[in-house]
Amino acid sequence: MRIAIIGGTGSFGRVLAERIQALGEEVVIGSRDSSRAKEIAAVVGVEGAANYQAVEGADLVVLAVRSNAALETARALAPVLGTTPLLCVASDLTFTDNGVVPGRQTYSLAEHIDRIVEGPVAAGLQSLAAAHLAQTEPTEEDVLVCGDDPRAKEPSLELAGRLVRGRAIDAGPLANARALEGMTAVILNVNRRYKAQAGIHLVGLP
Numbered sequence: 001m002r003i004a005i006i007g008g009t010g011s012f013g014r015v016l017a018e019r020i021q022a023l024g025e026e027v028v029i030g031s032r033d034s035s036r037a038k039e040i041a042a043v044v045g046v047e048g049a050a051n052y053q054a055v056e057g058a059d060l061v062v063l064a065v066r067s068n069a070a071l072e073t074a075r076a077l078a079p080v081l082g083t084t085p086l087l088c089v090a091s092d093l094t095f096t097d098n099g100v101v102p103g104r105q106t107y108s109l110a111e112h113i114d115r116i117v118e119g120p121v122a123a124g125l126q127s128l129a130a131a132h133l134a135q136t137e138p139t140e141e142d143v144l145v146c147g148d149d150p151r152a153k154e155p156s157l158e159l160a161g162r163l164v165r166g167r168a169i170d171a172g173p174l175a176n177a178r179a180l181e182g183m184t185a186v187i188l189n190v191n192r193r194y195k196a197q198a199g200i201h202l203v204g205l206p
């Protein structure tokens with residue numbers, strides 16, 4: 001599988017690239033700046049290219065830009081993305097004096113992106129901390145993925161399940177990205193309160 005990571009120069013995208021590369025998959029890191037992409041890709045040992053070039057020939061595109069740039073990046077890349085499946089890992093958050101809260105009252109970022117791009121969209125990995133991905137051994141946690149279209153959800157679940165020691169769990173339709181994105185706010189508050197780096201583990205599954 002060839003996986004393009006848009007914003008793969010960032011904290012999350014970079015360790016995701018390292019981990020996927022270690023799984024033996026083909027990875028290309030994308031950036032707005034092709035030289036930055038190439039520089040970081042050379043360190044990681046993968047390909048690097050400008051975002052619009054990185055998506056060419058990809059089987060799955062992971063949109064890993066800063067969340068407040070996710071919509072504009074999806075709009076800019078929509079023509080070159082065509083029908084390529086997309087995995088959105090973004091969470092829209094608002095930072096208040098009382099803590100972190102979900103940024104959106106209605107649709108999730110992933111649902112907005114689904115309306116922008118032509119191809120199928122899944123959402124997931126929001127609860128998987130970059131710091132956990134960076135550990136030498138996969139962490140004992142589950143990851144949640146949702147989506148309406150199996151062309152995006154199935155490869156996303158397959159990939160997600162190889163990133164953790166727990167399971168990749170199908171969390172239903174794309175509208176549930178509202179809950180997955182909101183869960184990031186919950187986790188960030190938990191992290192702050194308990195000085196921790198929390199992940200998710202669901203119990204009661206067969």
Ligand SMILES: NC(=O)c1ccc[n+]([C@@H]2O[C@H](COP(=O)([O-])OP(=O)(O)OC[C@H]3O[C@@H](n4cnc5c(N)ncnc54)[C@H](OP(=O)(O)O)[C@@H]3O)[C@@H](O)[C@H]2O)c1
Nearest residue numbers: 007009010011012031032064065066067069090091129130
């Ligand atoms: N960090 C985590 O632990 C974690 C965990 C799960 C999910 N996520 C999600 O992963 C995504 C990336 O998080 P991050 O912590 O890696 O973010 P980040 O390091 O702040 O940014 C990631 C990349 O976004 C690109 N970017 C920044 N501003 C942009 C703009 N205006 N337009 C287009 N691209 C822009 C940059 O790439 P270039 O400048 O090279 O283009 C940057 O390297 C977020 O949606 C986040 O919610 C993060």
